[in-house]
Amino acid sequence: MKTFIGDDFLLTNSVAEDLYHNHAASMPIIDYHNHLDPAAIASNHQFKNITQAWLSGDHYKWRAMRANGVDEKFITGNASDEDKFSKWAETVPNTLRNPLYHWTHLELRRYFGINELLSTETAAEIYSETAALMNKDSHLCVGLLLQMNVESLCTTDDPIDKLNHHQAIKERIKVPKVYPTFRPDKALQLDESKEYLDYIQRLSTASGITINSLDSFLEALQQRVDYFHENGCRVSDLGFHQIPAFNPNATGLDQLFSSLLNGKNIDLTEKENLQGYVLTALCKMYHAKGWVQQFHLGALRNNNERALRELGPDTGYDSMGDYSQATRLSKFFNNLDNTDQLAKSIIYNLNPRDNDLFATMAGNFNDGKIVGKMQFGTGWWFLDQKNGMENQMNSLSNMGLLSRFVGMLTDSRSFLSFPRHEYFRRILCNLIGTDVENGEIPHDMDLLGKMVEDICYNNAKNYFDFSE
Structure with a gap:
């Protein structure tokens, strides 16, 4: 492709x-x-996974997920980080013509070298691939x-x-x-x-x-x-x-x-x-x-x-x-x-x-x-x-x-x-x-x-x- x-x-x-x-x-x-x-910069914080770095606090994504019918527990609630990421991946194909679609794939490529389109089918692989990088100095x-x-x-x-x-x-x-x-x-x-x-x-x-x-x-x-x-x-x-x-x-x-x-x-x-x-x-x-x-x-x-x-x-x-x-x-x-x-x-x-x-x-x-x-x-x-x-x-x-x-x-x-x-x-x-x-x-x-x-x-x- x-x-x-x-x-x-x-x-x-x-x-x-x-x-x-x-x-x-x-x-x-x-x-x-x-x-x-600034506290995160001062401590050079390590995010445990891409969900914490990408979805936490990002109300642009939250609005899109709600519009896509995602339950709040997968947005700001107590669902697991991997389940939240999965729900975001499920939402992304429906953001076509929204700038979130561009930003999502720019960010995956620039920070993680990932060229695949994020979707339900690729979510698990991308979650695992990004997790392997999150403890490196570069991330x-x-x-x-x-x-x-x-x-x-x-x-x-x-x-x-x-x-x-x-x-x-x-x-x-x-x-x-x-x-x-x-x-x-x-x-x-x-x-x-x-x-x-x-x-x-x-x-x-x-x-x-x-x-x-x-x-x-x-x-x-x-x-x-x-x-x-x-x-x-x-x-x-x-x-x-x-x-x-x-x-x-x-x-x-x-x-x-x-x-x-x-x-x-x-x-x-x-x-x-x-x-x-x-x-x-x-x-x-x-x-x-x-x-x-x-x-x-x-x-x-x-x-x-x-x-x-x-x-x-x-x-x-x-x-x-x-x-x-x-x-x-x-x-x-x-x-x-x-x-x-x-x-x-x-x-x-x-x-x-x-x-x-x-x-x-x-x-x-x-x-x-x-x-x-x-x-x-x-x-x-x-x-x-x-x-x-x-x-x-x-x-x-x-x-x-x-x-x-x-x-x-x-x-x-x-x-x-x-x-x-x-x-x-x-x-x-x-x-x-x-x-x-x-x-x-x-x-x-x-x-x-x-x-x-x-x-x-x-x-x-x-x-x-x-x-x-």
Whole structure:
């Protein structure tokens, strides 16, 4: 049988083949946003089998399995790892035209040298073949990263994190470089719930600052920003459905925050004014440190209340939202830009209707001082597939400069997800190669090759200050 993932997979013309094989393929990976566990990297964790490395925590696969009629015990339940793998293998043939089909076979080939298509018929053999490799250095956590030529990566970390695992990584592991990312979503929840008040207490303990006012809250966050910076952090992130609609001139915010600390409820307008104030203060801290700030916007989370009760968040029950984004983003960035305190920023949309909106919004706040300062981020979550990536790059090309794009990331919890960079690079090269074939851009391989290398690696290398 002809190998499915051939050398020229997704490359439909000779220019695309040249660009990929001679320019894109060998470039190192800077994965500037993922959800990998730093503890696993620090201990160079050994997965017992492919199920633990591949299916645990991967809600993309979980959604597909549920759609295929797989019982939850084989997804997040107590079935054996081999039985879970078998059910995934049973699902894979039904994922045709879903990016999971491509990713599955890319990952089997790149990490395990397996060319067979995964199905019920091949499941047992593939499970056994992969198991024989999982205790080798090449398939421990660090080895899996090195196999994919990962030069550096950024995990996603709460402000209260001690970062002890990152400290251990720095002492023990030279390559890849691993950096924390400051993700203050929980700090910005700003409600009267017991969970939030408990979080404030943990933030107080982590910072060593008694939080009894809005000023002391910001002081505690500044302490954590300083601590993260000392431990190599150069990137922040925020995952909100939309930027808070706040009034920069709102008054009485101290009293509002005190009300929250006393367990009293505040209305939505008051909450958003408070969130906007705190987020603005944080963004000014990021600017002072020279960080890059990321905004992941548009997810409608935890749609299924029964599943949330039984399984918790981040288990595959989120979707695209249809939130209004433009006015809020514009006002928020403009407020920071007015005092020249707008940091380098990457904005990601989850609804494809917002592609052109986000691409043009980024262009509003470039100031000529930093190359590619404002970035329209790569196709995210439900959009990190072929159509989503092509549409994102087309919008960026039409509204901005694709040549200054900082490229792909995994946004993944799986150590086996890094072939997604290859996937992106093949799609990028084919997009450009097709334009050449159509006579829309010149057949200048020096010009095009440099552009591809920049998008795959050089732009991110120059954009993020990971020098130590």
